[in-house]
Amino acid sequence: MVSFSLVIFCITLLINPISCYIPETRIGHNGVVIHERLLIFGGWKNSSNLTKTYTSSEIFYLNLTNQFDIVNQQWDLVLEGNLPLYEYFSTALVSTLDDDIIYLIGGYMINITTGNFDYSNLIYTYNYSSTTWTSIKVNNAITREEISGVIDDKGIIYIYGGNNVTNSSFIEYQGKLYNDMQIFNVSSTIWTKLNIFHNLPLPCSAYTANLLTNGIIVYLGGFESDSENYTTANLTLSSMTTLKLFDTKKSEWSQMNVTGGDTIDPRVYHSSVLTLDGNIILFGGVGKYYQPISTKIALLNINKNIYEWSIPSSSSPPLLFGHSANLYGNYMIVTFGVNMDTLTMNSQIYLFDVSQRIWVTTYTPPPISNASNEPKRSSSLALGLGLGLGLGIGGFVLIGSIIIFCKRNKTKPPTKPVLEIAGSTPSDSN
């Protein structure tokens, strides 16, 4: 997966006393911008070895004060910064009250020692200065898989719904989606569920969330189901025309029907970032059963009273899903995920220049300023993995099945859910 030129690049770097770390590709990881670093951790690796751990605990970063290009970049490992668990499809946020602290909440959590799912600690903090992870006990905390949180300037984290996958069989899968709004006050460490009865949205997972400066959270994409217990067949994709909005100032849900503009395919496992000029950039994702979608990138203009979608006319990189996207300086920085065009894990970085609205190949750091105006918080992504994941060897089976399914899908419309194929019992009636 690692490109030859990257290896050469790294070898040349060895001449200098600089570390050069070549990370493994992954999906459902966390990407967080903290102190001019893009820190990556967690996620789920593809492995042909079913007995080998399919996720890992190392954390590594890109130094965002240095120039890099999409093929040659220097990753550094955070020595002794390892996660105390394996996790994927969780949410991770930099505290707005202490820019040294990351909160890691929910997702699929696996105990490194036992290799089993372990939800005994739901919330972890990472201290950037000491590079240490600490689990914090919070009464009433409820966390789920495939969630995306936001944090406001008072240090309140908002988490909507999410998934509780109860049957992790690959063949069929079951669980429950939620539509509650849970909030976590990071300074008091008090967790509460908001009691809201009006305009409740459908239960949803695998969406993305962006908090606007006016206190509105915009939710995009995801799976929905109003069945008490869902199975694959019950899941539908959230509309990209009727958007779910949550007003954090009033604790109220509302809907907005986006009118005019371009039509955007519904999706899951996508990313979204909020730009300073009032656009949400939606990128990547897939449809139900891992079907390719046609609009890879779209902008939601939130400066208008009724938001409006548009599709930038620049050429796109491949369709990715399960990637992360972070805004820093003038760029949206996209890492890892699955490349739907080649059906392989993506090792390349993609860079979208948000002011010119084009994909570019070189990252130029923002001019050194007096720190405070940097866009510190990036909405990190929130990819969910609803489709039958959850077992220890899920990673392999899922990714294998994507390949199988998508290859078939190129010639035939899907007649069966991918997970049936995924059972690797190709009783293939096609």
Ligand SMILES: *[C@@H]1O[C@H](CO)[C@@H](O)[C@H](O)[C@H]1NC(C)=O
């Ligand atoms: C798979 O991984 C396990 C654990 O790391 C290792 O012991 C085993 O040799 C590996 N098998 C193959 C075929 O690589």
Ligand SMILES: *[C@@H]1O[C@H](CO)[C@@H](O)[C@H](O)[C@H]1NC(C)=O
């Ligand atoms: C990033 O690079 C700059 C310049 O090369 C260096 O001064 C700084 O210490 C680096 N920061 C990190 C966090 O590695």
Ligand SMILES: *[C@@H]1O[C@H](CO)[C@@H](O)[C@H](O)[C@H]1NC(C)=O
């Ligand atoms: C992992 O499981 C072991 C054995 O049950 C337990 O002692 C340990 O605390 C668990 N680790 C975490 C991070 O929960």
Ligand SMILES: *[C@@H]1O[C@H](CO)[C@@H](O)[C@H](O)[C@H]1NC(C)=O
């Ligand atoms: C983070 O670690 C630094 C250095 O050890 C320490 O001074 C600071 O108090 C820690 N922050 C928190 C919130 O624990």
Ligand SMILES: *[C@@H]1O[C@H](CO)[C@@H](O)[C@H](O)[C@H]1NC(C)=O
């Ligand atoms: C999922 O639901 C089961 C049973 O309702 C519960 O025991 C478990 O803690 C839940 N898991 C998560 C991650 O919410």
Ligand SMILES: *[C@@H]1O[C@H](CO)[C@@H](O)[C@H](O)[C@H]1NC(C)=O
């Ligand atoms: C999990 O799903 C499979 C396939 O649908 C089903 O055969 C099995 O009974 C389910 N297990 C549970 C505990 O519901």
Ligand SMILES: *[C@@H]1O[C@H](CO)[C@@H](O)[C@H](O)[C@H]1NC(C)=O
């Ligand atoms: C969060 O907790 C702090 C410390 O207890 C408190 O001062 C603050 O009012 C709380 N914020 C909200 C919105 O409840």
Ligand SMILES: *[C@@H]1O[C@H](CO)[C@@H](O)[C@H](O)[C@H]1NC(C)=O
């Ligand atoms: C969910 O799917 C199952 C199986 O296809 C179906 O029997 C059930 O009616 C569906 N429930 C809803 C609420 O759509």
Ligand SMILES: *[C@@H]1O[C@H](CO)[C@@H](O)[C@H](O)[C@H]1NC(C)=O
């Ligand atoms: C949903 O699942 C829970 C436990 O998994 C079970 O107690 C409940 O009866 C189920 N509800 C329905 C409508 O099947």
Ligand SMILES: *[C@@H]1O[C@H](CO)[C@@H](O)[C@H](O)[C@H]1NC(C)=O
């Ligand atoms: C949005 O449109 C749907 C039908 O397309 C309609 O049912 C709904 O009432 C509209 N919502 C709002 C807030 O206008």
Ligand SMILES: *[C@@H]1O[C@H](CO)[C@@H](O)[C@H](O)[C@H]1NC(C)=O
């Ligand atoms: C995952 O690994 C399998 C086996 O090594 C390989 O065939 C497949 O192409 C990989 N999938 C991706 C998305 O890289």
Ligand SMILES: *[C@@H]1O[C@H](CO)[C@@H](O)[C@H](O)[C@H]1NC(C)=O
């Ligand atoms: C940046 O900080 C330096 C000294 O710390 C100060 O002289 C300068 O005016 C500041 N520039 C801006 C744009 O705030």
